Amino acid sequence: MKRMNMKQWMYSVCNSAERKAMPILVYPGAELTGMTISDMVKDGDNQYKCIKAIKDRFPVAAVGTAMDLSVEAEAFGSPVRFSDMETPTVIERIVNDEESIKKLTVPAIGTGRTGEYLKAARLAAENITDCPVFGGMIGPYSLAARLFDITELMMAAMLEPDMVHMLLEKCSEFLIEYAKAFKNTGVNGIIIAEPAAGLLSPETCQEFSSNYIKKLADTVQDDYFMVILHNCGNVNKLVPSMLSTGAMGLHFGNSIDMADIMPQIPWGRLAFGNVDPAGVIKSGSVEDVREKTFKVLENTAVYKNFVLSSGCDIPPETPIGNIDAFFDALNEFNSTIVLGRSA
Numbered sequence: 001m002k003r004m005n006m007k008q009w010m011y012s013v014c015n016s017a018e019r020k021a022m023p024i025l026v027y028p029g030a031e032l033t034g035m036t037i038s039d040m041v042k043d044g045d046n047q048y049k050c051i052k053a054i055k056d057r058f059p060v061a062a063v064g065t066a067m068d069l070s071v072e073a074e075a076f077g078s079p080v081r082f083s084d085m086e087t088p089t090v091i092e093r094i095v096n097d098e099e100s101i102k103k104l105t106v107p108a109i110g111t112g113r114t115g116e117y118l119k120a121a122r123l124a125a126e127n128i129t130d131c132p133v134f135g136g137m138i139g140p141y142s143l144a145a146r147l148f149d150i151t152e153l154m155m156a157a158m159l160e161p162d163m164v165h166m167l168l169e170k171c172s173e174f175l176i177e178y179a180k181a182f183k184n185t186g187v188n189g190i191i192i193a194e195p196a197a198g199l200l201s202p203e204t205c206q207e208f209s210s211n212y213i214k215k216l217a218d219t220v221q222d223d224y225f226m227v228i229l230h231n232c233g234n235v236n237k238l239v240p241s242m243l244s245t246g247a248m249g250l251h252f253g254n255s256i257d258m259a260d261i262m263p264q265i266p267w268g269r270l271a272f273g274n275v276d277p278a279g280v281i282k283s284g285s286v287e288d289v290r291e292k293t294f295k296v297l298e299n300t301a302v303y304k305n306f307v308l309s310s311g312c313d314i315p316p317e318t319p320i321g322n323i324d325a326f327f328d329a330l331n332e333f334n335s336t337i338v339l340g341r342s343a
Helices: 005-017 026-031 037-042 045-056 071-076 099-102 116-128 140-148 150-159 161-185 195-199 202-220 239-243 260-264 276-282 286-299 320-341
Strands: 133-139 189-193 226-231 249-252 270-277 306-310
Touching: 005 226, 005 270, 026 037, 026 320, 037 045, 037 202, 045 116, 071 116, 071 133, 071 140, 071 161, 099 133, 099 161, 099 189, 116 133, 116 161, 133 140, 133 161, 140 150, 140 161, 140 195, 140 202, 150 161, 150 195, 161 189, 189 202, 195 226, 202 226, 202 239, 226 270, 239 249, 239 260, 260 270, 260 286, 270 276, 270 286, 276 286, 276 320, 286 306, 286 320
Parallel strands: 133 189, 189 226, 226 249, 249 270, 270 306
Antiparallel strands: none
């Protein structure tokens, strides 16, 4: 399989007169295919069908596997609650002190549902060849937060940092191998979701998240494999730390204003964001979606390295008409650019 040069793809996006859209959009594929969420997150073939349905239905610039932040924790042994209507959730911590962290076994790749997510990635890479395909995975600090409990982890980072680093080393060891496995499926990159790091100070984020992300990115990222780092926290002051990871792309949530972020992103790195997926795309009216999407595009109009996206994953049961309105706003905005250039 001939791999797409992702550095060239990134530059083509930066040099395009029109804006592109890459929302985090898989769960609504369950509705398009008549599946439940549980069907989709437990079976790689089903998930691929949802990804393909999204690609066939919407003018996306790229597609990806589901953003499911329970998969990796489940592989370590965390109990997970499944639902036909909602995304899976980790329901209980499995480590609580240094001794339990020492006993924690780093799972083999393929454990639990990781094999199904890799299967979905492989099928998508084999069958969707006209746009990039991304695998989705959790970041090391967010994985540690699911294993240890996020509030407890933040306290431990201050009081027992060596213990937290011990846990992060195990998380990082697994995630690097998982990222390599995604790369071996033929996908064009990975989106690393690190939302828990959005709660940290810049210095703490650097120590407990970004340094580990950088190690992962240095291992797998190259001209043909792109790393995108997602953090949906209030990250105005964390952008330098996020950039230090070396990730070619940074993805932002709707708790910030992209107009504050874009001046911090150098040309040659992509920034993605940030229409509210739950409050607007799922729960708003068609006009709300169109208006809020258009506003994000207007606020970032001078930045050609901006890619329109949702602030996080678009939830299950989002009205398809609202997703259409998101893309309609993009088309309207791009039409104004063309008209403006020809005037």
